Amino acid sequence: MKSKLRVLRAERGWSQADLAERLAVSRQAINAIETGKYTPSLQLAFKVARLFALPIETIFSDEDEIR
């Protein structure tokens, strides 16, 4: 799963810890999602989308779509 989380976070000047606190998850969780090594649940994906006020598909996309 690819995501634009790192870019969106950087645009707001947030650290991984800042974003983790806003989403009530650990910093390690944010790192795992940003590096594409963990696919968030729908619940967390919606939470991320609400936080950034963007549609989910703008933030997350699957590998096939990238190719």
Added chain:
Amino acid sequence: MTSRAANPAWLFAGLLAVSAVIGSTVGGLERQHPALIPPAAAAVGATAACLLACAAVIPLWRRMDEVARAAHQSAWYWGGSAGSAVAGGLAVYATRETPAHLAALIPTMTVNGAFAAGVVACLLIQVAVYGVGWTVWWLSKR
């Protein structure tokens, strides 16, 4: 920032420490006064303690985020399964070796003690490999 008191890992470590103190105290009493606790009461007490430990983990589990849960679920499946495989291999090994060889590991071992030691060894091996599985999962997500 999460304080130490509110951190599930510290709470779990605290629970483990309390369990160790209670377990070693009861075990020490049992060793000094074997008739003090009837076997059935000891079995019921140990089962109740395990059930309480399971219940104590529930709030910790609920406070974990989904990534931490995924790590534990992966470790539970892969670590627990691999731990069982290792324990099974050791059990087969134990049946092939002479009792004297095994008894040398714990000189005061009785038949009851050997059985209990085998059960505890299986649990410890599973916990150890669980820890390995948990560590490998997190390392793979870095």
